[in-house]
Amino acid sequence: MTMPNTPPFDAQALLAEIREWVEIESPTPDAAAVNRMVDKVEAAGRAAGTRIARVAGRDGFGDHLLLSSPWGAEDEKGILVLSHLDTVHDIGTLAGPLPFRVEGDSAFGPGIYDMKGGALIALAALRHLIGTGRPTRLPVRHLFVSDEEVGSNTSRELIEREAARARFVLVTEPAREGGKLVTARKGTARFDIKVTGRPAHSGARHQDGRSAIKELARQILDLEAMTDYATGVTVNVGVIAGGTRANVVAEHASAAVDMRVPNPEIGDAAVARVLALASHDPDVTVEVTGGLNRPGYEKSAAIAALFEHARGLAEQLGFPLEDLMTGGGSDGNFTAHLVPTLDGLGVDGKGAHTLEEQLYVSSLVPRAMLLLRLMETLE
Numbered sequence: 279m280t281m282p283n284t285p286p287f288d289a290q291a292l293l294a295e296i297r298e299w300v301e302i303e304s305p306t307p308d309a310a311a312v313n314r315m316v317d318k319v320e321a322a323g324r325a326a327g328t329r330i331a332r333v334a335g336r337d338g339f340g341d342h343l344l345l346s347s348p349w350g351a352e353d354e355k356g357i358l359v360l361s362h363l364d365t366v367h368d369i370g371t372l373a374g375p376l377p378f379r380v381e382g383d384s385a386f387g388p389g390i391y392d393m394k395g396g397a398l399i400a401l402a403a404l405r406h407l408i409g410t411g412r413p414t415r416l417p418v419r420h421l422f423v424s425d426e427e428v429g430s431n432t433s434r435e436l437i438e439r440e441a442a443r444a445r446f447v448l449v450t451e452p453a454r455e456g457g458k459l460v461t462a463r464k465g466t467a468r469f470d471i472k473v474t475g476r477p478a479h480s481g482a483r484h485q486d487g488r489s490a491i492k493e494l495a496r497q498i499l500d501l502e503a504m505t506d507y508a509t510g511v512t513v514n515v516g517v518i519a520g521g522t523r524a525n526v527v528a529e530h531a532s533a534a535v536d537m538r539v540p541n542p543e544i545g546d547a548a549v550a551r552v553l554a555l556a557s558h559d560p561d562v563t564v565e566v567t568g569g570l571n572r573p574g575y576e577k578s579a580a581i582a583a584l585f586e587h588a589r590g591l592a593e594q595l596g597f598p599l600e601d602l603m604t605g606g607g608s609d610g611n612f613t614a615h616l617v618p619t620l621d622g623l624g625v626d627g628k629g630a631h632t633l634e635e636q637l638y639v640s641s642l643v644p645r646a647m648l649l650l651r652l653m654e655t656l657e
């Protein structure tokens with residue numbers, strides 16, 4: 279296949295469209311706001327000539343949207359492009375601390391890097407393919423989910439169902455550290471810990487009390503001690519609460535825990551250890567709920583081969599491509615053990631989940647081209 283002399287994308291035109299998406303704020307918990315964003319993308323799909331399937335949201339979350347190439351039978355294995363339309367930024371971020379603005383090569387805005395930029399350039403690639411009238415060898419299905427930032431509980435089934443009719447999965451999460459792709463991600467586990475002791479007046483009846491806070495403190499040290507950078511397990515007790523007054527032995531204490539694991543074997547063992555936490559004080563109860571939310575995403579031989587293919591395409595396009603493993607999870611964690619999955623295909627930039635969130639305008643065309651060439655060449 280010959281390369282076009284001039285890319286069919288224009289950075290300023292892509293940025294103008296990304297701006298429109300960024301200016302529709304879509305924090306995950308606000309279903310109506312996310313659905314305004316889904317409306318916008320659905321309209322873009324309709325204008326581009328994609329097939330459209332919208333799945334109603336549930337449990338207070340927004341809708342999910344599947345835009346498919348007009349070619350390809352329903353049951354034909356294809357390319358699944360995976361994006362999310364929700365962001366971590368509350369409504370008002372745009373009018374407040376993170377307005378859309380361009381400074382040099384950086385364009386700022388809520389969700390611009392994670393991941394409205396990546397979602398838009400992938401849709402632009404599909405739109406270009408439809409416009410050329412030259413069907414790719416594999417049908418392309420682009421899924422936009424509404425709840426990725428809180429763990430994809432309402433979209434996971436849909437993601438796995440679409441992965442089952444995919445030969446490859448391309449995830450448009452942000453590129454890392456100068457444009458690197460992601461070929462492995464740690465698995466994520468979440469736990470809630472509830473400790474119940476026995477309350478008492480801390481002066482008159484101290485000896486009768488059984489402090490939930492004291493017990494939780496010991497549990498926290500046990501949990502944090504499970505962190506092992508050599509094996510890749512990390513444990514973070516990120517939130518604690520407990521007690522009522524300084525002069526009351528605390529009856530209740532609780533903690534929220536995040537754990538990251540490199541693979542299912544180590545992950546299952548670590549999860550089992552947390553779920554089996556027992557109280558040091560026999561008069562105090564420790565209840566642990568939770569478990570693995572996203573399984574580990576390991577770089578299999580098939581994923582390595584897919585990355586090599588992408589690297590070759592990038593070389594033809596004139597830029598180097600590297601890959602890395604990250605501790606952060608994505609919807610790629612749900613597909614990588616089912617289908618060769620390449621992640622971090624979105625735009626380059628920095629500051630995801632912060633008020634410094636920005637994409638690099640110079641990355642828009644190269645990344646759109648890479649997505650386009652992947653869609654064109656995968657078979």
Ligand SMILES: [Zn+2]
Pocket residue numbers: 362392393426451452
């Ligand atoms: Zn993201």
